[in-house]
Amino acid sequence: MKKKALIFGVTGQDGSYLSEILLKKGYVVHGVKRRSSSINTQRVDHIYQDPHEIKRNFILHYGDITDSTVVSKIIKEISPDEIYNLAAQSHVAVSFEVPEYTANADALGALRILEAIRFHKLAKKTKFYQAGTSEMFGKIREKIQNENTPFNPISPYGVAKQYAHWITINYRKAYGIFASNGILFNHESPRRGETFVTKKIVAALCKIKLKKQKTLFLGNLYAKRDWGHAKDYCEAMWKILQHKKPDDFVIATGKQYSIKEFIEIVSSQLNMKIQWRGKGINEKGYHDGKPIIACDKKYFRPLDVEDLIGNASKAAKILKWKPKINLKQLVKEMIQYEMDLN
Ligand code: NAP
Numbered sequence: 001m002k003k004k005a006l007i008f009g010v011t012g013q014d015g016s017y018l019s020e021i022l023l024k025k026g027y028v029v030h031g032v033k034r035r036s037s038s039i040n041t042q043r044v045d046h047i048y049q050d051p052h053e054i055k056r057n058f059i060l061h062y063g064d065i066t067d068s069t070v071v072s073k074i075i076k077e078i079s080p081d082e083i084y085n086l087a088a089q090s091h092v093a094v095s096f097e098v099p100e101y102t103a104n105a106d107a108l109g110a111l112r113i114l115e116a117i118r119f120h121k122l123a124k125k126t127k128f129y130q131a132g133t134s135e136m137f138g139k140i141r142e143k144i145q146n147e148n149t150p151f152n153p154i155s156p157y158g159v160a161k162q163y164a165h166w167i168t169i170n171y172r173k174a175y176g177i178f179a180s181n182g183i184l185f186n187h188e189s190p191r192r193g194e195t196f197v198t199k200k201i202v203a204a205l206c207k208i209k210l211k212k213q214k215t216l217f218l219g220n221l222y223a224k225r226d227w228g229h230a231k232d233y234c235e236a237m238w239k240i241l242q243h244k245k246p247d248d249f250v251i252a253t254g255k256q257y258s259i260k261e262f263i264e265i266v267s268s269q270l271n272m273k274i275q276w277r278g279k280g281i282n283e284k285g286y287h288d289g290k291p292i293i294a295c296d297k298k299y300f301r302p303l304d305v306e307d308l309i310g311n312a313s314k315a316a317k318i319l320k321w322k323p324k325i326n327l328k329q330l331v332k333e334m335i336q337y338e339m340d341l342n
């Protein structure tokens with residue numbers, strides 16, 4: 001019998017890569033999508049429309065992580081071997097605008113799934129993966145963060161995800177559910193949402209190169225992130241649930257770049273030399289004498305996580321996981337995708 005996986009957040013960046021990975025491994029993949037007034041399945045349409053076997057193994061259900069009735073009903077009906085909770089209001093800046101909704105979806109969403117596993121007596125059958133985040137480290141307490149680094153979240157998103165992290169551990173210990181947390185650092189791809197900084201930079205610089213856009217407006221250029229490729233990180237999610245016991249794992253590359261350095265990597269691959277002039281909000285990036293990058297107050301957050309870099313040696317040792325795609329290769333793939341669109 002084929003294993004059954006259920007993915008909440010199947011229409012997102014990670015949901016789409018994880019679906020592909022699980023289908024290749026022979027799973028039947030059930031995904032939960034939200035009803036929306038415009039199409040929100042672009043990232044998985046290529047799977048759904050595949051005329052071959054893969055289609056029959058990929059089944060979508062309507063649902064919402066804020067609706068415990070439907071969460072419970074879907075879990076009971078499918079009785080999955082593995083559940084991946086990737087559903088979230090995942091934008092940190094937006095979480096300051098919609099903190100209550102973010103808490104409902106990102107914190108209580110995990111609880112709703114865990115309660116359904118417990119209530120339907122699936123504790124011995126269903127494994128649970130919670131999509132935790134480096135944003136929980138917030139204003140960092142250690143220069144390099146690992147599984148033992150204390151959390152110190154500074155956004156409504158980070159606080160909500162911390163609840164989900166601890167409730168996952170609580171249900172593991174209290175009810176013996178195989179419930180594991182990934183603590184994933186930033187991961188990107190051509191399928192990244194348009195308003196996250198890497199996608200925004202790559203898309204805009206490609207358009208500027210093609211003279212279809214004049215200026216890219218950004219916020220904090222000095223924040224540093226540890227960026228990997230979503231495909232590698234989704235493979236890690238699966239490995240986390242295949243480990244012999246439930247546990248928590250940091251997934252990261254161990255390399256860190258600032259937003260400004262990321263811009264320079266992208267612009268150098270596009271053969272565009274950038275010169276920086278000015279300070280603070282007035283800092284600008286010039287190309288061929290023209291200001292193509294500028295700052296806009298609206299892209300600054302009330303509080304920003306400045307400095308993240310992860311140590312994934314536990315995952316390397318126990319799960320034999322290592323990232324395969326480096327930042328330059330990731331940028332190359334993202335540029336290629338944008339150029340093909342233009
Ligand atoms: P994403 O592209 O924003 O995808 C989020 C998914 O959640 C989408 O399918 C979205 O559906 C769904 N969703 C949002 N609210 C929902 C609700 N109320 N009910 C049901 N589904 C809902 O995020 P991602 O980058 O793939 O990240 C996947 C997960 O990992 C998220 O939980 C995120 O917080 C976490 N994470 C991401 C990163 C990263 O760097 N990418 C790092 C650490 C952790 P729609 O398509 O309808 O919007």
Ligand code: F7E
Nearest residue numbers: 090092133134135185186195196197218219220223299304
């Ligand atoms: O911002 C700065 C911004 O929105 C990265 C999510 O997947 O990763 C992601 O959260 C940095 C921040 O990612 C703009 O201030 C400057 O310092 O791409 P981002 P994030 O906030 O790190 C974590 C691990 C998650 O879990 C989240 O779900 O870039 N920045 N200028 C900007 N950021 C954005 N979005 N837009 C700008 O114009």
